[in-house]
Amino acid sequence: MDEALVKQRFHDIEENYKIIKNNIAEAAIKGGRKPEDIRFMAVTKTVDSLYINHALSLGIDLIGENRVQEFLSKRDELNLNGVEKHLIGHLQTNKVRQIVGEVDMIDGVDSVKVAKEIGKVSQKKGIITDVLVEVNIGGEESKFGLDPARLNETVCEMSEIEGIKIKGLMAIPPICTNEEENRKFFSNMYTMFLDIKAKKIDNVSMSILSMGMSDDYASAILEGSTMVRVGSSLFGRRVY
DSSP: OOOHHHHHHHHHHHHHHHHHHHHHHHHHHTTSSSSGGSEEEEOOOOHHHHHHHHHHHHHOOOOSSSSSHHHHGGGGGGGOOOEEEOOOOOOGGGGGGTTOOOSSEEEEOOOOOOOOOHHHHHHOOOOOOOOEEEOTTTTTTSSSOOGGGHHHHHHHHHHOOTEEEEEEEEOOOOOOHHHHHHHHHHHHHHHHHHHHHTTOOOOOOEEEEOOOTTTHHHHHHHTTEEEEEEEOOOOOOOOO
């Protein structure tokens, strides 16, 4: 590995982190909130452990991985003391047993079937797994997530599953041509988030609204996001 390239990438990560933190703070204040009210998740998909550890050394305390196998293969190489770990990608039922108990939260629970499997495995392991419910806010066939029209009844059904605790919602809006269009999707998510929160459903805390990624996290914060998921803006373009 070229030492000069490594040093340059370390420097880029440091500078990117400063910019992202500043943008988060500005958006939070503009939206009438405190910067510390917004959680910054570093998305580590395809990123080498060397660079993840450097980002963690800067003070990042929350990471998200998309794939079960990738997280498990990196885990022992990462300095995860004091770091919160989330699985943020689509979780297949046959992978649930491998990941339950290995991360602090499973984001993107997109069906009652998956929620039940997480609950079943969690009970066997004697733990309760925190989850976020994923909403297909744009109704896109290419994306996972619950139908917004059935969100309330599905969350109620999931809330009765033993072994899980619903902590909030997450969403990925469709690709939009302008910020105004994008913000409408985020605004709709926030409305649904508040609606469910107001119902005070048992086993549903609605403390987290995870929306906003590298290209649109500032807009998401302005519309009520409490957690943003940033990968390429921090680590650079992904290498597949």
